[in-house]
Amino acid sequence: MTFHKEGYTSLAICILFIFVLNALIQFYFPQASALKWVIYILSFLLFAIIVQFFRSPSITITTNEKQVLCPADGKVVVIEEVEETEYLKDKRIQISVFMSPVNVHINRNPVAGVVKYFKYHPGKYLVAWHPKSSTENERTTIAIENSAGVTVLFRQIAGALARRIVWYVKEGDKVDQGQQFGFIKFGSRVDIFLPVGTKVNVALGEVVKGGKTVLAEL
Numbered sequence: 001m002t003f004h005k006e007g008y009t010s011l012a013i014c015i016l017f018i019f020v021l022n023a024l025i026q027f028y029f030p031q032a033s034a035l036k037w038v039i040y041i042l043s044f045l046l047f048a049i050i051v052q053f054f055r056s057p058s059i060t061i062t063t064n065e066k067q068v069l070c071p072a073d074g075k076v077v078v079i080e081e082v083e084e085t086e087y088l089k090d091k092r093i094q095i096s097v098f099m100s101p102v103n104v105h106i107n108r109n110p111v112a113g114v115v116k117y118f119k120y121h122p123g124k125y126l127v128a129w130h131p132k133s134s135t136e137n138e139r140t141t142i143a144i145e146n147s148a149g150v151t152v153l154f155r156q157i158a159g160a161l162a163r164r165i166v167w168y169v170k171e172g173d174k175v176d177q178g179q180q181f182g183f184i185k186f187g188s189r190v191d192i193f194l195p196v197g198t199k200v201n202v203a204l205g206e207v208v209k210g211g212k213t214v215l216a217e218l
Helices: 005-028 033-053
Strands: 067-069 074-084 090-099 106-108 113-121 139-145 151-158 165-167 180-184 188-195 214-217
Touching: 005 033, 074 188, 090 214, 113 151, 113 165, 139 165, 151 165, 151 180, 188 214
Parallel strands: none
Antiparallel strands: 067 214, 074 090, 090 188, 106 180, 113 139, 139 151, 151 188, 165 180
């Protein structure tokens, strides 16, 4: 288990805040032992929350061109046939994974291939399970074409708490399955759009793991 690079700034701010807060309590309330213990406990909890949120566990990726790996840890909240109107402009099976604040927030490529499309969209911060969050919230859209010519499109979607999306890919990049393509800070969601007829291996409400759970078979 390591600490993700996206958390360095947040951890530094957290440590500075804890240091200043405890120094002030020590200076202004030197005799208030009960108050000090409350602050110590709250400081530890805040530090622990930051560390667990930005944790980066080591995982073993089993690659398979015919499989679609889950792009993020979380819970499946949507499985439905929809019209993808931004890039593919055809009917697709949409699978959405909701990431709560306690999940690992690393995002991984569901398939290997070439990034054919990438776009960042500024937007709103509706709760991640809102029906319009995939089209109105801050988000990125990424489309990867695999070696068989099949295109898989997916989106990072910010939520009510998540107000910073990070990505590491651009159009033309050749990427590996399971490789990190981004990170979303705090509660958020990832949508993935698969060709109609794809065999879906997960069910609504199922808890899934990024880079481990096989969402579907192409």
